[in-house]
Each structure stands twice: as C-alpha cells, then as structure tokens.
Amino acid sequence: MNIYKNKYNVDQIKENHKIIAEFKYDIKKLSLGYSNKTLHINLGKSKISSKEVSQEMKDKFTGGRGFNLKLLWDAVNENTKWDSPENEIVIAAGPMSGITQYPGTGKSIVCGISPLTQAPVDSNVGGYFGPYLKFSGWDAIELQGISKKDVIVYINGDEGLIQIIEAPKEDVNSHLISEQMCDIFAENEMDMKSIATVSAGQGAENSFFGCLNFSFYDRRRKVARLKQAGRGGLGTLFRHKKVKAVVCKFSSLNFNNNEVDNLEMIKEVGKNYHRELYEEDDKQCDMRHVGTAHLVEIMDDYDLLPTHNYKFGSDSKTPKISSPIWREMFTQGIPDGCWYGCSMQCAKCVDGYVLRTGPYKGDTVSVDGPEYETAAAFGANMGIFDPHFIVEANFYCDTYAIDTISFGTTMAFIMECYENNIINKEITGGYDLSFGNGEEALNMLHLMASGVGFGKTIGLGIRRLKKLFVDKYNADANFLNDIGMECKGMEYSEYMTKESLAMQGGYGLALKGAQHDEAWLIFMDMVNNQIPTFEDKAEALHYFPMFRTWFGLQGLCKLPWNDVEPADNAETEEPAKVPSHVQNYVDIFNSITGRKIDKNEMILQSERVYNFQRVFNLRMGFGTRTSDKIPYRSAGPVTNEEYLSREDRYDKQLQEKWNWNPKGKSVDERKNKLRQFREDAYQQLCDAVYKRRGWDNNGVPTINKMKELKMDLPGVIEVLKKYGQ
Amino acid sequence: MKVLVWDKEKCIGCRTCEKVCSQTWFKEENRDKSRIKITETENGFESNFCNQCGECILVCPVEALTRNAKGIVRLNDKTCVGCLSCVGFCPSQSMFIAKTEPKPFKCISCGVCVKNCPSGALALQELPEPLEKVFYRRHF
Ligand code: SF4
Ligand code: SF4
Numbered sequence: 001m002n003i004y005k006n007k008y009n010v011d012q013i014k015e016n017h018k019i020i021a022e023f024k025y026d027i028k029k030l031s032l033g034y035s036n037k038t039l040h041i042n043l044g045k046s047k048i049s050s051k052e053v054s055q056e057m058k059d060k061f062t063g064g065r066g067f068n069l070k071l072l073w074d075a076v077n078e079n080t081k082w083d084s085p086e087n088e089i090v091i092a093a094g095p096m097s098g099i100t101q102y103p104g105t106g107k108s109i110v111c112g113i114s115p116l117t118q119a120p121v122d123s124n125v126g127g128y129f130g131p132y133l134k135f136s137g138w139d140a141i142e143l144q145g146i147s148k149k150d151v152i153v154y155i156n157g158d159e160g161l162i163q164i165i166e167a168p169k170e171d172v173n174s175h176l177i178s179e180q181m182c183d184i185f186a187e188n189e190m191d192m193k194s195i196a197t198v199s200a201g202q203g204a205e206n207s208f209f210g211c212l213n214f215s216f217y218d219r220r221r222k223v224a225r226l227k228q229a230g231r232g233g234l235g236t237l238f239r240h241k242k243v244k245a246v247v248c249k250f251s252s253l254n255f256n257n258n259e260v261d262n263l264e265m266i267k268e269v270g271k272n273y274h275r276e277l278y279e280e281d282d283k284q285c286d287m288r289h290v291g292t293a294h295l296v297e298i299m300d301d302y303d304l305l306p307t308h309n310y311k312f313g314s315d316s317k318t319p320k321i322s323s324p325i326w327r328e329m330f331t332q333g334i335p336d337g338c339w340y341g342c343s344m345q346c347a348k349c350v351d352g353y354v355l356r357t358g359p360y361k362g363d364t365v366s367v368d369g370p371e372y373e374t375a376a377a378f379g380a381n382m383g384i385f386d387p388h389f390i391v392e393a394n395f396y397c398d399t400y401a402i403d404t405i406s407f408g409t410t411m412a413f414i415m416e417c418y419e420n421n422i423i424n425k426e427i428t429g430g431y432d433l434s435f436g437n438g439e440e441a442l443n444m445l446h447l448m449a450s451g452v453g454f455g456k457t458i459g460l461g462i463r464r465l466k467k468l469f470v471d472k473y474n475a476d477a478n479f480l481n482d483i484g485m486e487c488k489g490m491e492y493s494e495y496m497t498k499e500s501l502a503m504q505g506g507y508g509l510a511l512k513g514a515q516h517d518e519a520w521l522i523f524m525d526m527v528n529n530q531i532p533t534f535e536d537k538a539e540a541l542h543y544f545p546m547f548r549t550w551f552g553l554q555g556l557c558k559l560p561w562n563d564v565e566p567a568d569n570a571e572t573e574e575p576a577k578v579p580s581h582v583q584n585y586v587d588i589f590n591s592i593t594g595r596k597i598d599k600n601e602m603i604l605q606s607e608r609v610y611n612f613q614r615v616f617n618l619r620m621g622f623g624t625r626t627s628d629k630i631p632y633r634s635a636g637p638v639t640n641e642e643y644l645s646r647e648d649r650y651d652k653q654l655q656e657k658w659n660w661n662p663k664g665k666s667v668d669e670r671k672n673k674l675r676q677f678r679e680d681a682y683q684q685l686c687d688a689v690y691k692r693r694g695w696d697n698n699g700v701p702t703i704n705k706m707k708e709l710k711m712d713l714p715g716v717i718e719v720l721k722k723y724g725q
Numbered sequence: 726m727k728v729l730v731w732d733k734e735k736c737i738g739c740r741t742c743e744k745v746c747s748q749t750w751f752k753e754e755n756r757d758k759s760r761i762k763i764t765e766t767e768n769g770f771e772s773n774f775c776n777q778c779g780e781c782i783l784v785c786p787v788e789a790l791t792r793n794a795k796g797i798v799r800l801n802d803k804t805c806v807g808c809l810s811c812v813g814f815c816p817s818q819s820m821f822i823a824k825t826e827p828k829p830f831k832c833i834s835c836g837v838c839v840k841n842c843p844s845g846a847l848a849l850q851e852l853p854e855p856l857e858k859v860f861y862r863r864h865f
Binding site: 254255264267271273276277278340342 | 783784785786787788805806807808809810812813814818822824825827828
C-alpha cells in the first residue's frame with residue numbers, strides 16, 4: 001500500500017462529478033475471441049456511439065493494431081495533424097487477448113497520429129484495460145475530438161453503461177488517479193481488481209513524449225500498478241483531448257470469457273508452457289526474478305549498452321546497475337504478471353520506496369520497474385550509475401506519464417550538447433547538465449512535468465530540439481543530426497547498433513520510428529553471424545517485423561515468445577524463430593477463433609496490416625526512403641573520441657572488410673572512410689529490404705503487392721498513385 | 726498438519742484409491758480426475774499426490790490458493806480463473822488438470838483413499854507445516 005503524507009479526499013472528488021453524456025447497451029457474450037463491436041466517443045460533441053465489426057474488417061485487419069489503424073484511417077485525412085480534433089486515440093485488444101491459460105495474453109494496443117512523429121504510431125501495453133474492454137463488449141474504443149473540460153470516460157461492462165463525466169478534482173498524475181478510480185468505482189477492496197484505468201500525468205501535458213499508463217490492481221500489494229504505452233507521445237495526445245482517465249469496470253473474469261472454440265487445446269498448450277517456464281527460466285533469462293533488467297550486464301558484455309549518448313557500449317560502473325542489484329531491490333515471491341496467468345511475471349516492483357524529491361517527497365510508494373530500457377537509459381546512457389536515481393526517476397516518469405526511453409535518450413543528447421558547449425548554463429537556467437549528474441536530471445524531470453524552464457524545452461524531443469539549437473544557438477546542424485538519436489522523430493530505445501547493420505535496419509526501417517519491437521537482430525547478426533549477406537539480412541528484416549506485428553494484432557506480449565526457450569530449441573532448424581512457440585501461437589489462435597491458419601497465414605495477416613501502415617505513413621506525408629534515414633551515431637563513430645575508443649576494431653574492419661589500408665592515416669581520414677563504407681552499406685541494406693518486402697526502390701509498396709495481399713482498398717490505391725505507382 | 730503418505734512396499738497397484746477419489750470429488754470413476762495417481766514403472770509402483778508444500782500459493786495471480794487453518798493447501802474454485810500456473814509450477818506435478826474440467830484440483834488430505842486402500846499402503850500422517858515462503862510481507 002502506498003502511504004501519502006497528504007491523502008486525497010475521495011468524497012470531494014465524487015461530489016464534483018457531473019455526468020455529461022450516457023449510453024446504455026446490451027451485454028452479449030463474446031464469440032470466438034471477438035465482441036464484434038467497437039465504441040466511438042466524440043469528446044468535443046459529448047457523443048457516444050457503437051459500430052459493427054464486419055467480417056471483411058476481421059479478414060483484412062485481424063484485430064488489435066489492425067483494427068486501430070483501420071479506424072484511425074477512416075477518422076483522419078491527409079491534412080490531419082496530431083492536435084487536430086479528428087485525430088484519435090484508438091485502443092484495442094486483439095482476438096487472443098484475455099485468455100488466462102497462456103502467459104502474455106493481456107495486452108492492449110494503442111494507436112494515434114503521434115505528436116512526436118506526426119505519423120501513425122502503435123504502442124503495446126499490459127494492464128487489464130484491453131481485455132476488460134473487450135469482455136465489456138468492445139473490440140476497440142476510439143476517442144475523437146477535444147473536450148472543453150477535463151473528463152473521465154467510464155465504461156461499466158457489468159451493467160452495459162458508458163458515461164462521460166466531468167472530472168475537475170481528480171489528480172492528473174497516474175499513481176494517484178489510478179488509485180482514485182479504484183476508490184470511486186469499485187464496490188469494495190475485493191472489487192478493485194475489476195477496475196482498469198488508462199491515464200496520463202502532467203508530464204504528458206507539457207512534453208511531446210507523454211506516455212499512457214494502463215493500470216492493474218495488485219491485490220497483494222494493494223496498489224494500482226502502472227504499465228506504459230510508452231512510445232510516440234500518445235499520452236500527450238490524451239491530455240490534449242482533456243481526458244483524465246478512461247476507466248473500464250468488469251468484474252466477472254473467468255477462464256473462458258472469449259467463448260473460444262476449443263478450450264481443451266488451449267489448456268494443454270498453456271499447461272506445457274507453464275512447465276517449460278518452471279524448468280527453464282532460472283537457467284535462462286531469470287525473468288521471474290529480475291524481469292527484463294537481466295539484460296543490463298549482457299548488453300554491457302557485448303558492448304551493446306548505450307553509454308553517454310550511444311558513444312560507447314559498456315562501462316566499468318555497469319555492475320552498479322545490473323541484475324544482482326535489481327534482484328535485491330525487487331520484492332520476490334509475488335506473481336508479478338501484468339495479466340492473469342502470466343507466469344513469466346516480469347512486471348517487477350520496488351516496494352516501500354520513500355521518495356526523495358519532487359511533489360511527493362516523503363511518500364512511501366511501490367515503483368513499477370525499472371525495466372531494462374529504463375535502467376539502461378537512465379543509468380548508462382545518461383551516465384548516472386545509481387540505482388536509487390533510476391528508481392526515483394522511474395517513479396516520476398511513470399506518474400507524470402513521461403516515456404522513460406524518450407526522456408533518457410533525449411537527456412543523453414542534451415548532456416552531450418552541454419559537454420560540447422552547444423548549450424550552457426545560461427541556456428539551461430543555471431543547471432549543469434553534464435553526463436552523470438543525477439540531481440540535475442531529476443530537476444529537469446520535475447521542471448518538464450510542470451512545463452517550466454529548460455525542463456519544458458527538453459520535452460520537445462530530439463527532433464525539435466535539433467532545430468531549436470540550430471535556429472537559436474547557431475549549432476552545427478550536421479553534428480546534431482549525427483548525434484541526435486532519433487529516427488522519424490522518435491528517440492532510439494536502448495541498444496547500440498554500430499556493429500550490427502541488420503539492427504541499424506531494425507531501427508531505421510521500423511514503421512513508427514526507432515523502437516526495437518519490430519526486430520532485434522544483434523545476436524543473429526553480430527554475435528552468431530547467421531545472416532551474413534544483404535539478402536539474409538533482408539529476409540530477417542522481413543520475417544521478424546511481420547512475425548512481431550502479429551503480437552500487436554492479437555493482443556499478445558512478445559516476451560513469452562523468446563525470453564524463455566524450450567530446452568531443445570538450439571537443435572531446431574531455425575532457433576531464432578523459436579519454432580515450438582510459434583506453433584503454440586498458431587494452435588491457440590485456431591483454438592480461439594475456430595479457424596485453421598498455419599504459420600504462413602500468420603505472416604500474411606501481419607503483412608496486410610504492416611503494408612497498410614506503411615501506406616498510412618505515406619498518406620500523412622512520410623514513409624519513403626528519406627524517412628528511413630538514420631543518425632550516423634547508430635551506424636558508426638561520429639567523433640575521434642569514439643573512433644579511438646574502439647580503434648583496433650575499426651582499423652581491422654577497414655582492412656579486412658573493405659580492403660582499405662588504414663596504416664599511416666590520420667584519425668579523421670580513417671573515420672571518414674569508415675563512414676563512407678558504413679553509410680553505403682545501410683543504403684544497400686534498404687535496397688535489399690524494400691525488394692524483399694515488395695516495395696519499390698523508394699520504399700513505397702507496389703500496387704501489385706497490395707493486390708496480392710488483398711489490401712488494394714480504394715483509399716490505399718489513391719495514395720500509392722500519388723507516389724508514382 | 727495431516728499429509729497423505731504412501732508406502733511403496735505395501736502398494737499392490739489396484740488403484741482403488743484413484744477410483745474412490747474421483748468418485749468422491751467428481752462423482753465419476755475416472756482416473757484423470759483422481760487427485761492421487763499410481764503408475765507402474767520399471768522400479769515398481771510410483772505415486773503422485775500433493776505433499777502440501779505450498780509452492781503453488783506463490784504463483785496464483787488471484788490468491789485462490791491458500792493454506793487453511795489445518796495447514797492444508799486449498800484451491801478456491803470460485804476465485805480461480807483457470808490460468809494453470811499452479812499446474813506448471815507444482816514441483817512434484819501433483820496439481821492436476823483434466824479434460825472438461827476448466828480448473829485444477831489436488832489432494833486435500835480428506836482420507837477417503839486411506840479408508841479404502843485394501844493393503845494399508847496409504848495413511849494420513851501428522852507433519853510439521855513448512856515455513857511459509859511469503860517474502861513480501863516484510864515490505865508492508
Ligand atoms: S511477460 Fe511481463 S510484460 Fe509480458 S505479459 Fe507477462 S508480465 Fe506482462
Ligand atoms: S489455475 Fe486457479 S488456482 Fe491455479 S494458479 Fe491459476 S487461478 Fe490460481
């Protein structure tokens with residue numbers, strides 16, 4: 001239980017509620033994983049309505065992210081900006097979401113036109129909201145328009161009632177409002193598990209990389225825990241619409257709310273998988289005790305842990321933020337799944353943490369995480385190797401609803417700018433923003449959340465900051481473009497890609513921006529050398545993004561796919577794909593929906609939506625080869641300091657890989673030559689990937705490809721014609 | 726607490742225990758639905774049933790598994806959401822699941838098999854309760 005010095009007053013919050021719109025509906029059983037309806041909320045007009053899901057929509061878009069993108073496409077036009085009223089936040093669970101028998105099956109997917117990238121983004125998140133929404137009768141919810149006053153959208157799936165409620169008194173910050181929603185809408189403590197809240201804090205109001213917090217009530221800790229739809233500024237969009245919370249109440253969760261076709265099969269697959277986890281996890285990733293934070297030391301070992309704004313890949317201080325520390329700080333022995341039945345239980349938590357700074361100083365709280373990305377971004381990338389700083393900043397980022405990845409990567413960029421005198425104390429308002437300065441980093445975080453001073457400036461994100469520094473402070477645009485780790489406007493997540501060309505593509509060719517959720521190929525490429533040629537890499541950059549898109553269509557978590565592997569996985573033909581787990585997914589999908597797909601049809605389902613999303617990007621004015629350009633820091637050493645830190649490696653490559661003798665050449669010469677080779681290789685990679693994906697040489701899907709996928713919808717063809725198809 | 730114990734030397738493999746168990750709890754004679762299982766192996770008969778160790782309590786997401794006042798680990802059917810975590814995570818694989826049953830079941834030391842075993846191979850024995858492995862209480 002969190003302990004607050006100044007506890008809020010629930011009665012006062014409730015007294016100020018005013019219902020401004022209401023909608024009643026019949027509660028029906030689901031059918032084979034779908035509720036076959038979606039919910040539309042117009043916040044500007046306070047209107048609530050319902051739409052049918054057609055068979056065609058299911059055939060073409062499957063569900064989850066596919067449904068979201070289809071609904072979003074219909075809602076916006078090519079001139080829509082992120083802050084236009086017609087822009088939407090769309091949230092969906094997929095057909096597989098909400099089963100209880102298999103780990104990682106409770107995810108929601110959120111889409112919208114992003115404040116950061118100005119293009120469609122998707123973000124995958126845990127917590128109970130998505131499945132509860134579906135079981136309440138809705139495969140997806142669209143939030144359109146901009147409310148005049150702060151509101152809550154309340155979906156009561158027990159009674160078939162939806163309300164838009166004026167909500168002036170709730171706290172905005174997520175750890176409080178998520179708890180307040182439990183206090184207000186649950187019958188009693190036992191019932192708090194039935195309340196799932198989506199919210200975004202004040203940091204989302206004042207930065208472009210606000211995230212969304214999805215709650216789930218932890219009955220052992222008695223805390224409303226928070227999971228983040230982190231990427232792409234969807235929290236910023238949420239608060240722009242003046243939504244304080246979207247709440248779903250659903251109290252009759254059971255073993256078969258999805259009304260599946262073949263429960264016995266799902267039980268069998270689930271039982272075996274739980275056993276595999278029991279037998280293998282301790283030996284493999286130890287997800288159950290340290291979550292994704294197990295990666296910190298592994299990344300450091302392979303020179304892949306971004307340090308000081310991705311200059312380096314390791315640091316002697318990494319043991320201070322690696323998994324033995326987290327194992328000790330995380331409470332052990334609680335089933336930390338972010339959905340029922342996730343026995344991988346990576347949603348670790350630091351409990352009884354007394355806050356040292358900010359508005360909640362002195363309060364005792366449970367802090368969700370840190371996960372790997374947060375530990376890497378705050379610890380190594382900002383050079384602050386202090387677990388307490390990481391936990392404190394993690395708590396505040398979450399409750400303020402600031403994406404920890406964008407915050408960490410942007411701060412690392414700011415710190416490098418500061419150390420290079422591109423910005424100085426005069427500009428920062430007197431703050432010393434050198435690498436390693438945790439106290440000042442926290443100050444920036446609190447200022448950002450309040451929308452004040454240089455903190456607010458940092459919240460612009462790297463792309464806008466680069467422009468600002470060039471326009472206002474005469475910074476060298478080329479240097480900033482080299483070291484500003486963003487692609488398509490989205491900050492990089494926390495992996496070094498200098499030595500893995502395939503992973504440079506994993507980031508650069510990802511539809512929404514620099515996130516690793518489409519492909520993580522570093523080991524396949526750099527460590528195991530399994531994909532040596534451009535064609536091999538292109539094949540991997542086709543298969544894995546498609547395969548992993550499928551998680552978003554279904555409402556699944558990626559982690560149970562390959563964060564534990566069957567004991568004999570290495571002996572299979574394609575271990576990187578984890579074939580037996582792929583089969584599990586195929587079996588479960590078929591058992592839920594009664595269909596009979598195989599692993600090829602699975603990829604086809606993804607390809608339809610993936611290509612549709614690429615076309616959606618094009619429709620909004622992005623998505624050609626230019627959009628796939630990456631900052632040079634992700635491909636090679638920008639500065640002499642970086643070159644010299646791995647001099648032997650680079651010299652050797654010049655000689656062996658490109659047959660260019662580095663002997664007697666200056667650092668500048670060698671660095672420039674390396675750059676020429678590596679930039680050229682990236683363009684060749686793009687050529688190969690576009691070809692493999694059925695796109696033209698500018699990265700535009702061909703009309704033939706869309707026909708082949710049966711996605712040659714009139715609107716799609718219209719866009720493609722504009723791009724010369 | 727009273728825990729079921731089985732004597733390999735005395736067991737004759739007649740499986741009366743399985744029959745009476747499934748009959749008592751599921752009203753049908755069905756080995757799959759027995760909370761005790763006897764199997765024949767190269768080394769004679771082996772048994773499988775819950776030893777009340779309580780490991781499963783820690784994996785249940787909804788606190789459907791608890792140790793009752795007598796020390797016996799019980800599964801609350803109303804709370805259980807059928808996630809099967811406990812089935813996979815039982816160290817001795819004594820949390821069972823059967824076709825047509827959405828939720829797992831386990832031995833609760835009722836003693837009906839003890840009474841019916843023709844060879845006296847089964848007994849309820851008073852054993853000390855294991856130390857509860859609830860790490861998290863210290864934080865709250
Ligand atoms: S593996 Fe982790 S993130 Fe994925 S569903 Fe389980 S607890 Fe949630
Ligand atoms: S199957 Fe039921 S009792 Fe077992 S862990 Fe899951 S919810 Fe708990």
